[in-house]
Amino acid sequence: xxxxxxxxxxxxxxxxxxxxxxxxxxxxxxxxxxxxxxxxxxxxxxxxxxxxxxxxxxxxxxxxxxxxxxxxxxxxxxxxxxxxxxxxxxxxxxxxxxxxxxxxxxxxxxxxxxxxxxxxxxxxxxxxxxxxxxxxxxxxxxxxxxxxxxxxxxxxxxxxxxxxxxxxxxxxxxxxxxxxxxxxxxxxxxxxxxxxxxxxxxxxxxxxxxxxxxxxxxxxxxxxxxxxxxxxxxxxxxxxxxxxxxxxxxxxxxxxxxxxxxxxxxxxxxxxxxxxxxxxxxxxxxxxxxxxxxxxxxxxxxxxxxxxxxxxxxxxxxxxxxxxxxxxxxxxxxxxxxxxxxxxx
Amino acid sequence: xxxxxxxxxxxxxxxxxxxxxxxxxxxxxxxxxxxxxxxxxxxxxxxxxxxxxxxxxxxxxxxxxxxxxxxxxxxxxxxxxxxxxxxxxxxxxxxxxxxxxxxxxxxxxxxxxxxxxxxxxxxxxxxxxxxxxxxxxxxxxxxxxxxxxxxxxxxxxxxxxxxxxxxxxxxxxxxxxxxxxxxxxxxxxxxxxxxxxxxxxxxxxxxxxxxxxxxxxxxxxxxxxxxxxxxxxxxxxxxxxxxxxxxxxxxxxxxxxxxxxxxxxxxxxxxxxxxxxxxxxxxxxxxxxxxxxxxxxxxxxxxxxxxxxxxxxxxxxxxxxxxxxxxxxxxxxxxxxxxxxxxxxxxxxxxxxxxxxxxxxxxxxxxxxxxxxxxxxxxxxxxxxxxxxxxxxxxxxxxxxxxxxxxxxx
Numbered sequence: 179x180x181x182x183x184x185x186x187x188x189x190x191x192x193x194x195x196x197x198x199x200x201x202x203x204x205x206x207x208x209x210x211x212x213x214x215x216x217x218x219x220x221x222x223x224x225x226x227x228x229x230x231x232x233x234x235x236x237x238x239x240x241x242x243x244x245x246x247x248x249x250x251x252x253x254x255x256x257x258x259x260x261x262x263x264x265x266x267x268x269x270x271x272x273x274x275x276x277x278x279x280x281x282x283x284x285x286x287x288x289x290x291x292x293x294x295x296x297x298x299x300x301x302x303x304x305x306x307x308x309x310x311x312x313x314x315x316x317x318x319x320x321x322x323x324x325x326x327x328x329x330x331x332x333x334x335x336x337x338x339x340x341x342x343x344x345x346x347x348x349x350x351x352x353x354x355x356x357x358x359x360x361x362x363x364x365x366x367x368x369x370x371x372x373x374x375x376x377x378x379x380x381x382x383x384x385x386x387x388x389x390x391x392x393x394x395x396x397x398x399x400x401x402x403x404x405x406x407x408x409x410x411x412x413x414x415x416x417x418x419x420x421x422x423x424x425x426x427x428x429x430x431x432x433x434x435x436x437x438x439x440x441x442x443x444x445x446x447x448x449x450x451x452x453x454x455x456x457x458x459x460x461x462x463x464x465x466x467x468x469x470x471x472x473x474x475x476x477x478x479x480x481x482x483x484x485x486x487x488x489x490x491x492x493x494x495x496x497x498x499x500x501x502x503x504x505x506x507x508x509x510x511x512x513x514x515x516x517x518x519x520x521x522x523x
Numbered sequence: 524x525x526x527x528x529x530x531x532x533x534x535x536x537x538x539x540x541x542x543x544x545x546x547x548x549x550x551x552x553x554x555x556x557x558x559x560x561x562x563x564x565x566x567x568x569x570x571x572x573x574x575x576x577x578x579x580x581x582x583x584x585x586x587x588x589x590x591x592x593x594x595x596x597x598x599x600x601x602x603x604x605x606x607x608x609x610x611x612x613x614x615x616x617x618x619x620x621x622x623x624x625x626x627x628x629x630x631x632x633x634x635x636x637x638x639x640x641x642x643x644x645x646x647x648x649x650x651x652x653x654x655x656x657x658x659x660x661x662x663x664x665x666x667x668x669x670x671x672x673x674x675x676x677x678x679x680x681x682x683x684x685x686x687x688x689x690x691x692x693x694x695x696x697x698x699x700x701x702x703x704x705x706x707x708x709x710x711x712x713x714x715x716x717x718x719x720x721x722x723x724x725x726x727x728x729x730x731x732x733x734x735x736x737x738x739x740x741x742x743x744x745x746x747x748x749x750x751x752x753x754x755x756x757x758x759x760x761x762x763x764x765x766x767x768x769x770x771x772x773x774x775x776x777x778x779x780x781x782x783x784x785x786x787x788x789x790x791x792x793x794x795x796x797x798x799x800x801x802x803x804x805x806x807x808x809x810x811x812x813x814x815x816x817x818x819x820x821x822x823x824x825x826x827x828x829x830x831x832x833x834x835x836x837x838x839x840x841x842x843x844x845x846x847x848x849x850x851x852x853x854x855x856x857x858x859x860x861x862x863x864x865x866x867x868x869x870x871x872x873x874x875x876x877x878x879x880x881x882x883x884x885x886x887x888x889x890x891x892x893x894x895x896x897x898x899x900x901x902x903x904x905x906x907x908x909x910x911x912x913x914x915x916x917x918x919x920x921x922x923x924x925x926x927x928x929x930x931x932x933x
Contacts, residue, residue: 186767186770186771186775187615187771187775187776187779188771189767189768189770189771190668190669190670190764190767190768191608191611191670195608195661196608196611196612198608199605199608199609199612205661207660207661207666208659208660208661248594248597248657248659250593250594251592251593251594251595251596251597251598251656251657252597252656252657252658253657253658253659474679474680474683474684474688475683475684475687475688477553477688479683479687479688479867479868480652480679480683480684480687480688480867481651481652481655481664481665481679481683481868482679482680482683482684484655484664484665497586497589506658507655507665
């Protein structure tokens with residue numbers, strides 16, 4: 179309120195733009211957070227805790243947030259589950275796999291600014307007390323860790339079984355903390371599965387699961403990890419007619435790329451579709467399909483034609499460079515589709 | 524996929540200053556093969572093959588810059604933004620105590636410099652999309668709004684879309700004289716051109732308002748090329764922005780300064796800072812296309828334009844200003860107008876780096892590369908504007924009679 183009144187002194191800039199000179203979290207446009215601690219976990223992982231600026235809302239256990247970092251000057255966004263318990267400052271636990279995660283693990287320092295989107299997601303604890311089964315693998319334990327940290331110390335009636343798969347004991351995230359929690363609280367039972375020595379849990383029959391947690395069918399179950407585990411578990415719960423008791427958290431999104439140039443273009447907001455060959459621009463394809471495409475110079479100079487990419491891959495006809503980042507603004511006048519492309523126009 | 528200029532009706536051609544619709548339909552990248560029918564005199568010695576190779580060499584420079592953009596560039600623009608904000612803030616604070624004369628000078632200077640940085644090195648270049656690759660919503664062509672009365676979105680249309688596409692094509696590039704000046708001998712003389720020098724001088728004081736009204740494109744509405752609805756919505760946007768600017772600069776900030784008995788001085792400080800910015804921007808921008816050695820083009824000359832020909836038009840149609848690194852920053856690197864017109868969307872801090880290579884290419888292909896210190900370029904621009912105030916057949920010995928004759932036939 180005071181800030182919007184102060185904008186009569188700063189127009190067209192926002193007062194926050196000037197406050198940013200002293201407070202790095204101040205921004206009228208982009209939620210930010212400052213890193214308060216960086217804690218090494220097991221091999222190749224760190225937990226990064228941060229204090230978010232105004233506009234953040236407290237997370238619930240199991241939710242994730244989009245985190246933006248700058249790599250070589252370019253803002254990159256990824257989603258990370260929040261591993262801190264509900265009611266505490268948020269933290270993410272990142273394993274150094276992939277460019278953004280590796281950057282976060284290797285280059286994050288206390289005091290760095292992260293760009294944020296508020297927490298979201300419906301991979302949440304049940305509203306009433308129920309016996310729970312957590313089935314996780316690798317870094318898939320992070321949202322579940324938030325749930326366990328939130329639930330187990332606070333609820334004497336908690337009844338949680340965690341089955342966590344990791345390659346070796348050294349690779350198992352939060353192993354020491356889980357051991358302490360399990361020792362202190364009767365409501366938590368932890369079973370580790372070390373796949374390097376014991377192999378993966380076999381989902382072709384219920385035998386493995388029966389051995390690890392005999393009453394798994396009567397528990398509310400949560401599964402988070404690699405796509406294979408999610409698919410296997412979904413199938414298993416489905417086959418045993420308890421699919422409703424399973425909540426699944428997926429990290430990976432399907433890529434819509436086909437091989438070769440050209441492809442189908444879906445104009446989401448306009449609810450239109452077109453097929454374009456590899457030398458037809460998205461702009462032309464859209465106009466021919468009757469979409470009101472923003473446009474200007476039509477030769478890649480003026481950027482009046484920028485449209486956000488929802489999904490798929492496009493090729494810059496000038497350079498042959500491809501772009502496939504969701505949300506990236508595409509110059510439609512010099513870009514052609516590579517496979518199926520979804521545009522936010 | 525050829526760039527085809529539309530066939531213009533003969534009246535428009537005759538008048539020379541009314542305009543054909545802003546865009547011919549064209550799409551995709553310009554062709555690399557082929558060529559225009561007639562090359563401009565300065566490039567007449569080049570064959571289609573030469574032009575193709577020239578295009579490839581310039582494309583290679585662009586590709587190299589694009590591929591090497593990174594944290595160094597990001598740090599540069601962030602540093603500029605931080606400097607601009609600090610200058611603006613410190614300048615305004617100094618003006619609060621401006622009843623002490625040194626603080627008036629200090630404050631006015633800092634506010635003027637802050638505005639110059641905001642409008643030129645930051646605003647102009649951000650609005651070109653030079654920093655879009657960073658994907659930072661604070662430094663993005665679709666979100667940035669500058670401390671200049673012309674709303675950014677409307678300016679992007681007349682500047683990025685029209686001016687940069689049709690650079691110096693008479694009848695297409697409305698920036699050739701901004702509809703109120705005669706800046707090229709290819710524009711037929713009109714009666715009002717007698718006031719050329721006075722109009723130009725006046726414009727330099729109120730440049731931001733001149734550009735704001737120019738961006739409304741009233742002449743295009745009259746000619747039936749721009750809808751009345753679009754004009755009304757542009758005008759509404761300008762009203763809001765102008766009101767915000769006036770309230771901030773000339774009412775609220777001086778009102779606060781009244782608390783320290785500096786109200787009147789704060790007002791004159793803000794006014795002076797705005798005028799300094801106006802005159803500076805006007806001087807730099809006019810040196811970009813209007814010195815005597817710069818060429819203009821007809822629509823016939825760009826029919827069938829290839830990528831190489833397009834590059835040639837940008838080089839022949841622009842002029843640089845030489846100077847120190849600080850000078851280049853204060854001009855928003857528009858002192859590298861040639862490089863900017865070749866590659867409007869590469870980060871501005873790179874123009875100075877590629878300038879020697881562009882210059883070398885020009886000399887190797889026998890093309891002019893117009894440049895000179897600000898004083899000389901400005902003198903040349905003014906000379907041109909004064910010379911073009913009078914008709915082409917102006918007779919120095921009988922000035923009154925020759926103007927009277929032209930007046931009668933104009």
